[in-house]
Structure formats: structure tokens, C-alpha cells
Amino acid sequence: MKLKNFRKQFNLPLQFWIVTLIAFINSVSFTIIIPLLYPYAKQFGLNDFQASLLSTAYALPQFIGTPILGRLSDRLGRKPLLVISLLGTVLSGIVAAITPMAWLLYIARIFDGLTGGNTSIARAVVSDITTVEQRAKAFGIFGSVFRLGFVAGPALSYVAQQLPTIKGVTSLGMSFIVGAGIALFATILTIFFLPETLPAADKQQFQLSWRDFGFIKVFQSVARPKLGKLFVLTFLSGSTFTIFTFAFQPFVLEVLNQDAKTLAITFAVVGMLGFISQVVALDPLRRKFNLIDILFLALLTRGITFLLIPTFPYLTAFFIIIAVFGFVNSFPMPLIDSILSLNSTEREQGEVLGINASYLSISNAIGPPISGMLVSLGYKTPFWITGVLTILTACFAFTLKSDFKCEGNRE
Numbered sequence: 001m002k003l004k005n006f007r008k009q010f011n012l013p014l015q016f017w018i019v020t021l022i023a024f025i026n027s028v029s030f031t032i033i034i035p036l037l038y039p040y041a042k043q044f045g046l047n048d049f050q051a052s053l054l055s056t057a058y059a060l061p062q063f064i065g066t067p068i069l070g071r072l073s074d075r076l077g078r079k080p081l082l083v084i085s086l087l088g089t090v091l092s093g094i095v096a097a098i099t100p101m102a103w104l105l106y107i108a109r110i111f112d113g114l115t116g117g118n119t120s121i122a123r124a125v126v127s128d129i130t131t132v133e134q135r136a137k138a139f140g141i142f143g144s145v146f147r148l149g150f151v152a153g154p155a156l157s158y159v160a161q162q163l164p165t166i167k168g169v170t171s172l173g174m175s176f177i178v179g180a181g182i183a184l185f186a187t188i189l190t191i192f193f194l195p196e197t198l199p200a201a202d203k204q205q206f207q208l209s210w211r212d213f214g215f216i217k218v219f220q221s222v223a224r225p226k227l228g229k230l231f232v233l234t235f236l237s238g239s240t241f242t243i244f245t246f247a248f249q250p251f252v253l254e255v256l257n258q259d260a261k262t263l264a265i266t267f268a269v270v271g272m273l274g275f276i277s278q279v280v281a282l283d284p285l286r287r288k289f290n291l292i293d294i295l296f297l298a299l300l301t302r303g304i305t306f307l308l309i310p311t312f313p314y315l316t317a318f319f320i321i322i323a324v325f326g327f328v329n330s331f332p333m334p335l336i337d338s339i340l341s342l343n344s345t346e347r348e349q350g351e352v353l354g355i356n357a358s359y360l361s362i363s364n365a366i367g368p369p370i371s372g373m374l375v376s377l378g379y380k381t382p383f384w385i386t387g388v389l390t391i392l393t394a395c396f397a398f399t400l401k402s403d404f405k406c407e408g409n410r411e
Contacts, residue, residue, distance in 0.1 A: 012138055015129045018194050020145050022082075022186045023122040027149025029089055029182040030116075031271070032157045032175050033096075035264040038249035040172045044102040052246050052372025057106050059365035061113030063358060069117035070124065078125050079196045081117075086187040088115025093180030097173040119146070128197035147275050147330070154267035161261055172260060221355045229400055230340055234359045236393040237299065237332050240386045242367025244306055247375055247382035255313050255379050266322060273326030282331060291335050291342075292401040296394050298331035303390030310380035333360070343404050 033040075041051035073081040092112035096105055123142070130138045160175040169177060222228045252258045252266065285294050305325040309318060337353060344352045374382040 012134060012141070013129045015195060015197060016126060016138055016142075018189065019122050019125045019129075020142050022189050022194065023119060023142065024145045024149050024152075025182055025186040025189070026086065026089070026118055026122075027146050028153045028156060029093070029179040029186065031150050031153025031267070032160065032179040032182070033093075035154050035157050035249075035267045036161070036172045036175050036260050038246070039253060039260040039263070040170075041102075041105075043170060043172065044105060046102060048250060048375040049369065049372035050102075052368040052375075054106065054109050055242070055246060055368035056365050057109035058113040058116070059361060059368075061110050062116040063361035063365060065114040066117035066120050066361070067354075067358075069115070070120050073121045073124055073198070077196050077198045078121055078128065079190065079194060082121045082125075082190050082194070083187055085115045085118035085121060086183050086190060088112060089118070089183040090180045090187065093176045093183065097169050097176035097180070100168075125194075125197050144275075144279060147271075147278065150271040151268055151275055154264045154271060158261055158264035158268070161264070226343065226403055227340065227352060229403065230336060230343075231356060231359045233393070233397055233400070234333070234336055234356050235363050236389070236396065237336070238360045238363030239367045239370070240306075240390045240393060241302075241329075242364050243371040243374070243382055243386040246368040246371040247379075247386070248309070250375055251309070251313075251379050251383070252318075256315050256318060258315070266319075269319075270322060270326035270329065273323060274330030277327045278330040278334065281327075282334060286335075286338065290401065291339050292397060292404070295332060295335045295339075296398040298328045298335070299390055299394035299397055301325075301328045302332075303387050303394060306383050306387035306390055310383040313380070339404055 037054055038051050041054055046054075069081050069085060089112055092108040092115075095111075096108040099105055099108065123139070126138050126142055127135065156178065157175045160178040161171050163171075163174050163178070165171055165174055166177070222231050224231075248266075249263055252263055253260075256262075302325060305321050308321045312318070312321070337356065340352050340356055371382050371386075374385060
């Protein structure tokens with residue numbers, strides 16, 4: 001009986017497993033460079049604020065490029081756009097690794113962001129090849145496997161830094177080379193093993209209009225009577241998180257006197273704990289408790305950990321606090337997505353979740369430069385400020401409890 005249930009659980013089309021593997025490999029190629037972006041910027045002589053702009057140089061173009069690539073994949077097919085997107089990662093990784101000039105590093109990051117819509121295209125493939133009954137299960141598996149990349153990527157970054165360097169590439173730059181190689185492997189898989197999933201009848205002539213950018217709809221959505229509050233919540237949660245994500249890198253290097261390898265290990269630990277907690281703990285909690293209550297406690301705990309890190313600036317204390325942070329950090333976004341889904345009609349689901357993802361992209365773009373400016377005031381300053389802001393965000397989330405349907409057993 002258990003074997004039968006197991007087969008039923010994983011009885012999905014072969015193309016699904018291929019595109020899920022491609023998405024996992026791509027997430028590894030992306031996350032492999034996250035732990036080293038700050039120390040790599042320092043090798044170019046950039047200050048803290050300039051280093052923070054390397055994150056914005058990726059996130060802002062990604063916000064612009066992702067809906068365009070998605071629209072084009074609806075017209076020209078999934079496969080060609082997925083290949084183009086992956087090749088963008090390959091090219092930008094090679095350029096970032098070998099360039100001796102900071103401005104070209106920024107160009108590489110911008111180009112990577114503009115072509116960085118491969119995950120949304122992969123999700124479109126999943127929608128193409130699954131039935132309505134299979135879709136929730138398929139996206140659940142897809143999301144879990146994709147998140148595994150956030151564990152494997154930083155761990156592989158540590159390994160890449162141990163590799164023998166090649167001419168013109170530093171030990172940190174080797175992570176860009178390895179990431180480009182991984183993305184190239186994903187490209188080869190796509191070309192030779194992933195068939196086109198968009199029906200030929202649905203393909204259209206190449207065309208692009210301002211509607212494809214969707215910016216106006218995104219910014220107007222905040223005025224929606226109820227859902228607009230959740231979009232604001234996503235923005236606040238994402239912004240405070242990205243302020244922290246950048247700030248803790250110079251904190252580890254300068255206050256705790258560690259190196260880029262420790263950063264890679266820290267990211268890997270946070271990713272692993274987040275994956276475990278989301279798989280093991282989040283679903284049981286969602287079935288038993290009000291989603292807003294869980295969200296409030298997760299954000300509150302996150303804010304408290306932000307305040308504790310500068311209070312106890314010691315390596316042992318840091319890892320204990322980071323372990324607590326890692327356990328709750330993966331909760332907020334899936335919970336917000338669940339609340340949005342519960343309070344949207346069937347026809348609104350895709351649009352609403354897409355708009356919410358756009359607000360997260362905006363927060364990813366503005367959080368790092370704010371953090372870079374705060375770091376210039378002191379390595380501990382961003383933690384105090386984002387800690388207080390995160391606790392206030394938690395309180396804002398709690399005030400929404402009466403506005404939304406958010407009982408876990410209704411999901």
C-alpha cells in the first residue's frame with residue numbers, strides 16, 4: 001500500500017522531472033556566487049555601498065526582464081527562451097570571473113539579471129505538462145527541489161574556492177567559473193532532453209508592447225482594497241531581509257574576522273535549516289494554526305535574531321543565532337503566498353502570485369543599497385535598524401488577521 005501511494009505521489013510526466021532537474025541545477029549556479037559577492041567586490045577596491053549595488057545590478061534588471069521573457073515564451077515557445085536565459089547566465093559568469101575592471105563586473109550582473117527569468121519559464125513548462133489535478137503536487141515538488149539548490153550552491157561555493165585557479169581568475173572568481181559551467185550543463189540538458197511544451201497552435205508572431213512589461217499593473221495593485229496590504233507586507237518583509245543579507249557579510253568578515261569560506265558555510269547552513277523546516281515543520285503548522293499567527297511569530301523571531309547578532313558579536317553566539325534564524329527564515333514567503341491564494345479567485349491566482357513576486361523583486365533591488373549605506377555608519381547599525389523594522393512588520397502582519405481567510409485547514 002505504501003509503495004502504491006509512493007508511486008501515486010511521484011507519478012508525473014518525464015518532462016516534469018527533466019525541467020525540475022534543470023531548475024535545480026540553475027538554482028545552484030545562481031546561489032554559488034551569493035556568499036562571495038561582497039568579498040569579490042572588495043578585490044576590485046569597491047566600498048560597501050558600491051559592493052551592495054552588485055546585488056541591485058542583478059535584481060532590478062531581473063524585475064524588468066522576467067515578465068518580458070515570460071511573455072515571449074508564451075509566443076515563441078518555452079525551450080528557446082529557456083536556452084537564451086541559461087546562456088545569459090553562462091556568459092555573465094565567465095565575464096565576471098575574468099574581468100579585471102569593476103564596471104564590466106556590473107555589466108555582467110546586469111546582463112545576468114536581464115536574462116534571469118529561467119525559473120518563471122520553467123514554472124510555465126510545469127503548467128504546460130501537468131493536469132489541473134497534478135499541478136499543486138508538481139509545484140510543491142518543483143519548489144522543494146529548487147530550494148535544495150540554495151543548500152547545494154553555497155556548499156559548492158566553498159568547494160570552488162579550494163580549486164586550483166586558472167590564469168586571470170582568483171579563488172573567488174572560480175565560483176563564477178563553476179557556476180557558469182553548471183549553467184552550461186543545464187543548457188545542454190534543455191537542448192537535448194527537454195521537448196517544446198507550448199502547443200504549436202498557441203505560438204504567435206514575435207511582438208513586444210508596453211503591456212509586456214506590466215509595471216503599471218504592479219504599482220497599481222497596492223491600491224487593491226485587501227490584497228494590496230499583503231503586497232506591502234511582502235515588500236517590507238523582503239526589504240528587511242535583503243538589508244540583513246548584505247549586512248551580515250561585512251559583519252562576518254570585519255567584526256568576526258572570518259573569510260569568504262565561512263560565509264559560504266553560513267549560507268549553506270541557513271539554506272539547509274530553511275529547507276528542513278519548510279519540509280518538516282511548515283505544513284503541519286499550517287494545518288493546525290492560523291496562517292497569520294505563524295507568520296507573525298516567524299517575522300518576530302527573525303527580527304529578534306537580527307537584534308541579537310550585534311548584541312553578541314562572537315562566532316559561537318553568531319552560529320547559534322543564525323541557526324534559529326535559518327529555521328524560521330523560510331516561513332514568511334510561502335505563508336504570504338498561501339494567504340494570497342486563499343483570498344483570490346481561481347482566475348486571479350496566477351496574476352496575484354506574479355504581482356507578489358514582483359514586489360519581492362523590487363525589495364531585492366532596493367534592500368542591498370540601503371544596507372550598503374547603513375554599513376558605512378557602522379557594521380552593527382543595519383542589524384539594529386532592520387531588527388526593529390522587522391518586528392514592526394510582524395506587528396503589521398498581525399493586524400491583518402481579521403481581514404483575511406487564513407485558516408490552515410482550508411488550504
